[in-house]
Amino acid sequence: MRLVVVFPWMVVGTVLSLETSAGSLYDEHFPPLHPNCTQSLTDLILLRQEVQLKELKEEGKVSPRILKQIVDILTDIKNSLNRTSSKVSCPGNYINFGDTCLYLAKDTDVTWEASRTYCHGLGGDLAVFRDANAFAEALGYVKGSGIPGTADVWVGGNDLSLEGEWMWVSGEDMPRGTPFWGHHNNAREPTGGTSQNCAFLKGQDGFTIHDAPCDWKRKPLCQIKHI
Ligand SMILES: [Ca+2]
Structure with missing residues (x-):
């Protein structure tokens, strides 16, 4: 759990430092998702991320393009966790x-x-x-x-x-x-x-x-x- 909690902040640092090679972010800097994280944790991460990005934008430290890349990555994380956490067991022939x-x-x-x-x-x-x-x-x-x-x-x-x-x-x-x-x-x-x-x-x-x-x-x- 701890790895995923800190990961989005690592993403920010990585994206900022690799602005010219954003296309390789997934391949080189995207570790496997933790399978047991919950929706509430994901929402908390996204909320904290949104607050920090807002601060960075106000300070002129991040471009709209980088913002979009980060949002896309976090959205993918959220969707992946949703798919993982929503899987349920079904009785009989269901x-x-x-x-x-x-x-x-x-x-x-x-x-x-x-x-x-x-x-x-x-x-x-x-x-x-x-x-x-x-x-x-x-x-x-x-x-x-x-x-x-x-x-x-x-x-x-x-x-x-x-x-x-x-x-x-x-x-x-x-x-x-x-x-x-x-x-x-x-x-x-x-x-x-x-x-x-x-x-x-x-x-x-x-x-x-x-x-x-x-x-x-x-x-x-x-x-x-x-x-
Ligand atoms: Ca009718």
């Missing part, structure tokens, strides 16, 4: 993706509500996607699962409570538009109105999200969220 576990029931085709019940039995719920990255990870998993390209997969979105107000089963608002929702007859989904209130990944449209009648039978994509 597979870990960031802070969640996913399981696609490839051989099960049931209604949307039955899919929720199925996932509840496995300790989770139908999958929801916090952002485009989480969505992309789930699509990678589904596409690589071996199910046919014509298959369809239930996810945890619906507008059952109020037509047109699409929500995740987690209670969060569903995103609209690209890259989440696909197209139907050249129109952006959802387009089904009151007759289609449940969300699924449509294989024939690249597993993008479409709306459908909730009593259709699809494969459940279950998820356990840890954050």
